[in-house]
Amino acid sequence: MNKKVKKTIFLLTGGITALGLWNQYLEKTIRSEDEPVDQPQEVFYFRKFAIRYSCMGEGSPVLLIHDIGGNSSSVEWSESAPLLARSHKVYMIDLPGFGCSDKPVMTYTGYFFADAVADFIREVIKEKTDIIVSGQTSGIILSVSKMEPDLVRKIILVNPSSPDLRQPVSGWRRVLRSVCKVPVLGTFMYNLAHNRLHMEGVVPARQFYRPQNVSKKLIHAFYKNAHRNENGAISVFTSQINNMFAVPTGTFVKEAKDLSIIYGKYSLEEFPVLRKYKVLNSGILFAPIEESKKFPQLEMPDVFTAQVEAIL
Secondary structure, eight states, rough: OOOHHHHHHHHHHHHHHHHHHHHHHHHHHHHHSSSSOOOEEEEEETTTTEEEEEEEOSSSEEEEEOOOOOTTGEEEEGGTTHHHTEEEEEEEEEOOSSSTSSOOSSOHHHHHHHHHHHHHIIIISSSSSSEEEEEGGGGHHHHHHHTTTTTEEEEESSSOOOOOOOOOSSSSSHHHHHHHSSSSHHHHHHHHHHHHHIIIIIIHHHOOGGGOOOOOOHHHHHHHTTTHHHHHHHOOOOOOOHTTOOOOOHHHHHOOSSSSEEEEEETTTTTTTHHHHHHHTTTOOEEESSSSOOOHHSSSSSHHHHHHHHHO
C-alpha cells in the first residue's frame, strides 16, 4: 500500500470519526437541555406506530394538520387551537415521522400520510371533519377528501405549496438520498440542515413577518422536535428531498368542493402559487391575513381564527 492510499484512508477515517463525534456531541447537548417541550398527551396507533395528538374544546370537529418540513409539528397550532376550541372540538396531530410521534426508518410517501389521517378520523374522531392543513401537506389532505369523501367536510389550506409538485425520477436528488443513507454522513447532513443557527436566525427571518417577536420557546420547540429520534427524522428528510410526499394535487384541486385558502399577505402573494390555484378552481375562497408570512396561525391567531370561523 503506497503512501497516497494510506494518507487517503487516514483522512477518510479521521473525517468520519470527527463527524461521528460531532453527531454524538449534538445529541448529548439536545438531550441535556432543561427547557421542556410540551407534547401531545393522547396516542393513536397506526400500523403499530404511535401517533401523538391533542384534543380540546367541544362542538363540531376540526382537525389541524401541520406542514411536513424538518421542524414541523403540531406546535404550529399552539396559538390558534385554544381560540378555535371555544366553539369546536379541536384535534392537533403530529404526523408519523414528525414532532413527538414515532419516526420509523422507512420511505415516507404522501399516501402513507393520507392513510394515517384517514384512519385517525375513522377511529378517533368518528365523524365527518373539517380539516385545516398547512404548507406541503395540503395535497395529501386533498387526496384524503377525494378518496374518502365521507370523512371530510370542508378543507382550509394555509399557505399551501404549489399544486404542480412532481416526484423526480432521477438526478441529484437520488444521489443525495443515497448519501443520506450512509449512517454517520446522513446524520451529519441532517444536523447541518437543521442546526441551531438556522432555527434561530433563518427560520424566523424567512417565515415570520416580525421575526423579533418570535419567542425563544417556539424556536426551541421547532429545534427540539426536529431532533427527536434523529434516525427516523433522516428518513423523512431523505423522502422529502426526493419529493416522495407529492401527490397529483392539481387534479384534486380541480375537483375539490368547499375549498378555501388562508395565506400570509407577505408569504404567497409575491409568488404565482395562488394564481395556479385560481386557474385550477375558480370556486376557491381566498382569505389573506395582513402582517404575516408562513404562519398566520401563530403570528395573527385572533385574525386567523376569525377567518376560519367565517369559512366554517
